[in-house]
Amino acid sequence: MHDVNADSPDSPKVPRPGADTVVRRLAVPAGVLAAVAGAFAYVGAVDPNEPGHYPACPLLQVTGLYCPGCGGLRSAHAVVHGDFAAALQDNAIAVVGYALFAVVWTVWVVRAARGRPLALDLSPARLWAVGALLLVFTVVRNLPFGGWLHP
Template sequence: MKNGRVTAASPSPERSVRVPLGLLGAGLTATAYVGAVDPNRPGHYPVCPFLALTGWWCPGCGGLRAVHALTRGDLGTALHDNVLVVALCGFTASFWTLWALRALRGRPRPALRMGRPWWVAAAVLVLAFTLVRNLPTGTFLAP
């Protein structure tokens, strides 16, 4: 009780780190599966519905191959397969690290606040990436 009000006790660092550790475990499990089951060999993963319907690479096409290459330590191939997924993996790892460190110190998780200009910029980037990788001059971005 503080100033006549009931306040919630802040969780111990061990307890507050459970969620980031659980998500790390889930992410590592999925990554281990993609590392073990090669997406370059047909029959293991479904075909991208956008690619099947339009014949165009979607922004995620090549993402599994990029993660597979990252599990092998082949950054060049990963960047070739899908540079956006590699960037997203780097961002996710950085955010998770910050979150876990804050949880260990008993601090709240970091807030991910993006205003409208950031969302518009992200949408334009993804759209431009999708368009360019499907043009004859952008074949270097195609998986």
Template sequence: MVTGKIVRSRGARARALLAPLGTAAVVGAATVFVSAVDPNEPGHYPTCPFLMLTGLYCPGCGGLRAVYALAHGDPVTALGLNPFVVVLVPVLVVLWGRWALRSWRGASFNGKSIHTAYIWIFLALMIAFWVARNVPFGEFLAP
């Protein structure tokens, strides 16, 4: 007798993991591509449109170079290029892990697994980082 637990076949569990595993495969392939094609070399990637139009750094500026540095085992350089991306990577890994675990257990990913306050905190931190890296006292945050 099963009480309060969802019983699923192995096939159903495997199908539930398709989305998280597919996402991991796409992100992994993109990381491998960025680690193979150096973003420090001009002409390999397009210029940031926000930087090109305004001359200001967006929160993602330096992100590709930070991922390249992380993929090559250089976290210090990555932090110098885009500390926001470097801090965001482990957060995204944890969120992906929660998603995969919830999928494996049979719980739906309905968007309520992340509290709304965390989303607002993330947006506030991103905007603060965006502003700080474009003012004189935040020059050290620029890539």
């Protein structure tokens, strides 16, 4: 029996990605992961709970209000050390962001390995929804009943 896809003069050549092509496609996602892992390793090693290691939040210093990022470094430190309850207490939105990054990065790697671009639908409605979520989080964590969201 003759294989139609065999190397014959009349069979179409379908390029197969070589190992170097796949490595090239995965270079940027690998670089992003290395940068994020390096940042998490640094925050895991240099405790943000100790004063003097990191600058204070300017909004918190000037107004006494917590911004949506307040507690993010302490949250990352807790995640590195496996203390997810403390991470959620320090900044719940940041923990959601870490998990979302992991999902998006995994999808990016799978699509890059297959030679397909990562397509994020960042429609204005979704961006407004993210902004509204951050605004609500910020307002609630600064109200008296939102003390459980304080870092």
